[in-house]
Amino acid sequence: MPALLPDEVLLREALEIPDAAPVVLRTREPLGAGTVTGFEVIGADGHTATYFVDTSGRRVAQETGLATGTPDAPGERIWLHPQDPHLPALAPVAFGDAARTLLHRIGREVVEAPELVAYRAGRRAVFRVVCRDGIRWVKVIRPERVERIVGLHALLADAALHVPQIEAWADAGLLVLPQASGRPAVDVAPPASVFLDDVDRWRAAMADAPLENRARSGLPERAEWYTARLVPRLAPEAAERLRAHAARVAAVVGDDGVLTAIHGDLHFGQLFVDDVGRMSGVIDVDTAGRGSAADDSAAFVSHALASAALDPGARGGWAFTVALAALERWDDPAVHVRERVAVHLWGHALGADDLGDAARRDVLLATADALLAGEGVPKDGLMDGFGTP
Known part of the structure; x- marks a missing residue:
């Protein structure tokens, strides 16, 4: 039997969970100086609860919830979802009338209870809310980020960058946005060349946005975090190969070169298109700021490759086609695009391994290896289940 994660040991001890009781790892990612890990705990009565x-x-x-340390020097903490201490507005939206009240203030009548559609513990949550006049999206974020994100959305919306304008916000950490214009790009699946032409035009316009803050990146730190956790789980040869790659990558991905305004987390899941496949909406610009254009290129390519590994159907086939075309366009040794893609792929590989999917982990690591070797993207694994596009 594999050794338990230290976080699971801590959870079992704190909640006095019997050894035989099932505890299932659901999510794990870096946060601050450590991690935040979500577990599904199944009680003797069959009731399921999610703890972090x-x-x-x-x-x-x-x-x-439970906490060690002091307010100024916190140690470990455990909380029951949705009582996220980093997102104080989460529980009032999930169980109370916080979203309904905020929407009522701007004349929107809620007709269905908010539906949680995305959640990253300690970072943000997104609720879909059906109103009388259409869909609204309520984002729950850390309170200290509200002012910056509201200003960022206003600036990018005024610059005609297809970014929806925030309709309302609350200092507790709530934002209300309308539905983005169009449909998710993956649902329409426009031809890769047409889609990427629009992405290029948007990136060029975005580069001129007068942003002053730095975009989210931290690739050297993320590379170290991912590899430190992957290496002990790999066979000796694979572990040694990853160590060697990590040393090479760490030396180059911290050099941002020329800074320009970028999205900060660009991928096709953030992009919407109209019925003829032309870009019409861009969401989740909270990460935008000044950074290396290569970071957006790498985030886009890696997300498309990871999506292909997850979906062997038509959507995965489209993602793979887009990934290859994007890499061909944006691959630039001078700014180390492939090295940046590799870091993102290591993160996806770690996420797969955390969920017990060693096969997908190995496919993603092999893809990173091939890119770092200057080779093409391997079809095996990524392309299982559908033909060559």
Whole structure:
């Protein structure tokens, strides 16, 4: 039997969960100086609850569960979803009338209870809310980020960059946005060349946006975090290969070169197109700022490759086609695009391994190896289940 993660050991001890009781790992990602890990705990009566173990060391305004350390120097903490101490507005939206009240203030009548559609513990949550006049999206974020994100959305919307304008916000960490114009790009699946032409035009226009803050990147730190956790789980030869790659990558991905305004987390899941496949909407610009254009290129390519590995059907086939075309367009040794893609792929590989999917982990690592060797993207694994596009 594999050894338990330290976070699971801590959870079992804190909640006095019997050894025989099932505890299932659901999510795990870096946060602050540590991690935040989500577990599904199944009680003797069959009732399921989701707990998070947080070793980030980040200070919060108020603890919502079990905690060690002090307010100024937090240790480990455990909370029951949705009582996320980093997102104090999450529980009021999930169980209360916070979203309904905020929407009512701007004349929107809610006709269905908010539906949680995305959640990253300690970072953000997104709710879909059906109103009388259409869909609204309520984002729950850390309170200290509200002012910057509201200003960022206003600036990019005014620059005609297809970014939806925020309709309302609350200092507690709530944003209300309308539905993006168009449909998700993957649902329409426009030809890769047409789609990427539009992406290029959008990136060129975005580069001129007068942003002053730095975009999210941290690739050297992320590369170290991913490899430190992957290496112990790999066979000796694979572990040694990853160590060698990591040393090479760390030396180059921290050099951002010329800074320009970028999305900060660009991928096709953030992009919407109209019925004829032309770009019409861009979402999740919270990460935007000044950074290396190569970071957006790498995030886009890696997400498309990881999506292909997840879906052997038509959507995965389209993602693979787009990934190859994007890499051909944006591959640039001078700014180390392939090295940046590899870091993202290591992150996807770690996520797959955390969920017990060693086969997908190995496919993603092999893809990163091929890119770092200057080779093409291997079809095996990524292309299982559908023909060559």
